[in-house]
Amino acid sequence: MRDKKKHHFLQLAVIFGVITLLTLLYAWGSREGTMSNTGMMGASMGSMMQSMHAKNITISDLIKQQEQTEMASGGMLSHHEGGSAGIKLSHYLTTGIIIVLLPFIIAGAIFLGVVWWR
Amino acid sequence: MNIRFDFVIHWLWTIVFALLTLSGLAMVGAKYGWILNYDIASADYVHRVLAAVYVLLTFISIAYEVVRAVKHEEKKLAWFIIGKSGYQLFTFITTLMFIITGAIIWVCMDSNMSATAFALYIHEKLTYIVVASVIWHIYAKCHALLWPKKPNTTDKKNVAGTK
Numbered sequence: 001m002r003d004k005k006k007h008h009f010l011q012l013a014v015i016f017g018v019i020t021l022l023t024l025l026y027a028w029g030s031r032e033g034t035m036s037n038t039g040m041m042g043a044s045m046g047s048m049m050q051s052m053h054a055k056n057i058t059i060s061d062l063i064k065q066q067e068q069t070e071m072a073s074g075g076m077l078s079h080h081e082g083g084s085a086g087i088k089l090s091h092y093l094t095t096g097i098i099i100v101l102l103p104f105i106i107a108g109a110i111f112l113g114v115v116w117w118r
Numbered sequence: 119m120n121i122r123f124d125f126v127i128h129w130l131w132t133i134v135f136a137l138l139t140l141s142g143l144a145m146v147g148a149k150y151g152w153i154l155n156y157d158i159a160s161a162d163y164v165h166r167v168l169a170a171v172y173v174l175l176t177f178i179s180i181a182y183e184v185v186r187a188v189k190h191e192e193k194k195l196a197w198f199i200i201g202k203s204g205y206q207l208f209t210f211i212t213t214l215m216f217i218i219t220g221a222i223i224w225v226c227m228d229s230n231m232s233a234t235a236f237a238l239y240i241h242e243k244l245t246y247i248v249v250a251s252v253i254w255h256i257y258a259k260c261h262a263l264l265w266p267k268k269p270n271t272t273d274k275k276n277v278a279g280t281k
Binding site: 006047050101 | 240
């Protein structure tokens, strides 16, 4: 039943498991009476966005362009205006790489899908 | 020393994915912010730059597989990140999902909040699934991390005797 090859992994897993358990017990113990676990602070960004923006969306909502939000049109732009030239350059470079390569990645994936399972 | 392409891509991709996971989890919310000491701006910057590297490595891998498919090369690349079956296929599909949802978040952040929220939700929940699967992957493949044992002299004699 016990595989000797997995021994080191299991050792490591048990150590990490104990550390995780102790951390969780400590966190639960010290949180009592300080803050609610169900509040905004405890929610993840994805869950928060889902409840605030994606609860009753339809397919058309995902496609159509919305009017620029106040944060996007004013706040964000002015916030990034102050950025250094290096940050701007890396922004254009990374955005360029992703936007240019994405169609090739999708096309390659479709091609491989057809070739592998024909 | 014979360094294989699939081996190099595997570990480059692993390092980039690990850093993307850490910077991404730091941005998930207050509960994981401690990973980068609540420095969300740095986490955002690191995540965006590494995302471009991740996309580049994925593009190179797909292009490599496409060339192999055109040449009808059937040999399985044991260390490669993408493939037609098993964990390679799982990685291929989840990588595409990460890249597409990531691009939607990147592009639509200022123009379509519904699409951003939808993509962000999938991007985040997929992270938990993939991180869990990576632990299983390390468990399943941990034999590959053992340093190759040199055959001792008695083994060599036995091998020579059989010849």
